[in-house]
Amino acid sequence: QVQFVESGGGLVQPGGSLRLSCAASGSVVSSNAIGWYRQAPAKQRAFVALITSGGTTTYADSVKGRFTISRDNAKNTVYLQMSSLKPEDTAVYYCNALGGPFSWGQGTQVTVSL
Numbered sequence: 001q002v003q004f005v006e007s008g009g010g011l012v013q014p015g016g017s018l019r020l021s022c023a024a025s026g027s028v029v030s031s032n033a034i035g036w037y038r039q040a041p042a043k044q045r046a047f048v049a050l051i052t053s054g055g056t057t058t059y060a061d062s063v064k065g066r067f068t069i070s071r072d073n074a075k076n077t078v079y080l081q082m083s084s085l086k087p088e089d090t091a092v093y094y095c096n097a098l099g100g101p102f103s104w105g106q107g108t109q110v111t112v113s114l
Contacts, residue, residue, distance in 0.1 A: 002028050002102045009108030020080040021097030030073040033098040036080045038091035085112045
């Protein structure tokens with residue numbers, strides 16, 4: 001059973017940065033495309049970024065140029081570097097792999113506020 005553990009969230013001021021980590025069990029990070037998703041209050045979970053096993057990346061338009069997804073296969077971990085954060089980035093952030101279905105982790109809360 002693949003498990004995902006997200007971490008690195010917190011409270012940050014607008015314009016600030018955070019780096020999120022997604023630790024996964026097994027070899028799913030090296031063999032599957034891994035995505036970051038977010039769910040804001042009263043909204044559905046939405047796609048943020050994706051990295052394939054070959055390293056190709058895709059981003060939602062709302063985060064292009066501000067967020068960077070990367071992967072460390074040796075650590076079975078995927079990262080999301082977030083910069084120039086805006087209040088509308090406030091959400092619980094989750095990671096998951098394509099090719100599932102896989103269970104969702106608990107997520108990590110990101111709050112962007114003064």
